[in-house]
Amino acid sequence: MNIALRQLKVFVTVAQELTITAAAEKLFLSKPAVSMALSELEKQLGHKLFDRNNNRLLINDQGRRLLPLADELLARSQDIEQLFCQEGPVTGKLKIGSSDTVGNQVTPFLLRDFRAESGHTDQSLFISNTAQICQMLTEFELDVGLVEGKVHLKELHAIPWLGDEMVVACHPAHPLAQSPSLTLADLEHSHWILREPGSGTREYFLSRLSPRLEHWHQAFELNNTEAIINCAAAGLGITCLSRRAVSHAVKDQRLVILDLPLDMQRQYWLLYHREKYQSPLLKLFLAFCQRWPDKVSDPVIT
Known part of the structure; x- marks a missing residue:
């Protein structure tokens, strides 16, 4: 068996890109060249590495077994290539x-x-x-x-x-910002501006804050923290974000942080x-x- 690094590079790229077309574009190769390299590797190993589903290639159990080993070999080969190309104690990307x-x-x-x-x-x-x-x-x-x-x-x-601290923030003129002493009950029926599913910030709100509220409404779902800050600063709702993320908006007096009786460390x-x-x-x-x-x-x- 004579497995080439080129074949392993193609295999890893296909596993990441999921299609021959995308892998070929990333590797600057033709689609036939990528298909041939993958077929040669599977023939040498005696196992299929992907399940074919229309134009998509889904890595199977055999492919998942190979992936960390292929990644390691490619990384070690890169270490060898760069060993004398960069001054200093460490090389690589x-x-x-x-x-x-x-x-x-x-x-x-x-x-x-x-x-x-x-x-x-x-x-x-x-x-x-x-x-x-x-x-x-x-x-x-x-x-x-x-x-x-x-x-x-x-x-x-x-x-x-x-460590980090989460805060609830809103526009300085928001009714909640006018109260000298807030409780969780004051947050009922609020309109929230939240991150998208998959975000750690959203997961924190859903697991730590929303279960304590009986009634809340999602006004906006955005995948950008700065957009959320700007929406809150425009008075479109309140939000739950990291203190680090809102610090500049608080400094500019576009947002205020609500003083709540909550431990919001994360x-x-x-x-x-x-x-x-x-x-x-x-x-x-x-x-x-x-x-x-x-x-x-x-x-x-x-």
């Missing part, structure tokens, strides 16, 4: 995924400090909701994830990371695939992330 709040409010400062300490500058950052980041980690499209939503996937190792999480090959670069970054909170008092303003 680091693919980081962050959920919206973490990615916008925290990760840029984490990367600033990591670059300053390690000298490594070849990183990519993908920002989406927690569900999307987890999906990309399970498919080995990302090396590490930094999210605010609780994760229950057995494939992923989740390490508690930074946890950020550091994620990586349990079977992901940990290159020297990935090990260095994971270790840096875990000790970074001890170095900063507030990563938003430091």
Whole structure:
């Protein structure tokens, strides 16, 4: 058996893209070349790696067994290629995924400090909701994830990371902002501006706040935190967001934070695939992330 790295690259890309057409575009190859490489690999292994469903290829159990090993071999080959191409103790590209709040409010400062300490500058950052980041980690499209939503996937190792505080915020002229002393009962029948399903921020609201309310109404569902802030600032409803996310709008007096008798602490999480090959670069970054909170008092303003 003589499996080529080219075949493994095609296999991993098809597993991530789900169609021959998309994989061919990403690899800058023709569709026949991609189909041939995948067929050759399956013939050599004696197993089909995908179930065919119309034009989509869905990875099967055999393919899932191969995926972490193929990812590791490709990562090790990249380490070899870059071994003498970059000065400094670590080489390679680091693919980081962050959920919206973490990615916008925290990760840029984490990367600033990591670059300053390690000298490594070849990183990519993908920002989406927690569900999307987890999906990309399970498919080995990302090396590490930094999210605010609780994760229950057995494939992923989740390490508690930074602490966070959620707040309820609204326009300064909103009736709730005029009350000197609020209770949960005052939030009944409110119109809420919320994140989309799959967001850690939405999951927090649905699991921790909405069960305490008998009547609430979703006014808007948006997939962008800044859009939610602007809608709340326009008086279209109230929202539940991270204190980090709304701090600039509060400073500009576009929003106020309601003083509620609630403990609204939550946890950020550091994620990586349990079977992901940990290159020297990935090990260095994971270790840096875990000790970074001890170095900063507030990563938003430091």
